[in-house]
Amino acid sequence: MKKNAFTLLELLVVIGIIGILVALATVSYTATQAAARDSRRKQDMVAMQNALEQYYSSHTFAYPVDNCSLAQNNMTSAWPTDPENTAPYVYAESCTGTKYCICATMERNTGGNSDSACNFSNATKSYYCVANLQ
Numbered sequence: 216m217k218k219n220a221f222t223l224l225e226l227l228v229v230i231g232i233i234g235i236l237v238a239l240a241t242v243s244y245t246a247t248q249a250a251a252r253d254s255r256r257k258q259d260m261v262a263m264q265n266a267l268e269q270y271y272s273s274h275t276f277a278y279p280v281d282n283c284s285l286a287q288n289n290m291t292s293a294w295p296t297d298p299e300n301t302a303p304y305v306y307a308e309s310c311t312g313t314k315y316c317i318c319a320t321m322e323r324n325t326g327g328n329s330d331s332a333c334n335f336s337n338a339t340k341s342y343y344c345v346a347n348l349q
Contacts (some may be wrong), residue, residue: 249322249323250323251298252298252299252322253321253322253323253343255298256297256298256304256319256320256321256343257319257343259295259304259319260317260319260343260344260345261345262290262295263283263286263290263294263295263317263345264317264345264346264348265289265290266286266287266289266290267279267283267286267289267310267315267317267347268347268348268349269286269289270285270286270288270289271347271349273289276349277312277313278310278311278312278313278314278315278347279310279312279315280310280311280312281310282310283308283310283315283317285310297319299322304319304320306318306319306320306342307342307344314346314347315346315347316332316333316344316345316346316347317344317345317346318333318342318343318344318345319342319343319344320340320341320342321340321341321342321343323341324341332346333345333346
């Protein structure tokens with residue numbers, strides 16, 4: 216009498232294939248999450264840039280001095296926090312009253328600058344920077 220069943224070898228092959236697919240999906244998912252967080256950081260930098268430009272136009276054409284977050288009142292929400300750990304952004308900030316430059320740390324090498332004069336470099340990290348438009 217012949218029984219219809221899977222052999223041990225067939226079961227091991229199927230389990231191995233499933234394991235490989237799960238490993239690939241996990242790596243892909245992690246990379247996608249990092250890309251999404253970097254995209255959020257770039258959007259937050261642009262929102263800060265817009266708030267600073269509104270501050271400039273409503274405060275006799277001057278940017279904040281020493282503390283860029285003074286422009287928070289010009290945002291529809293609170294000053295942005297980092298999407299990975301909800302702590303304040305790890306960024307370089309320079310507000311002098313006549314110009315500003317804000318750079319946020321990126322997880323992947325997807326940095327860039329909105330202005331060549333606004334540049335924050337580090338050999339081990341990538342940054343995305345925005346500068347004054349005026």
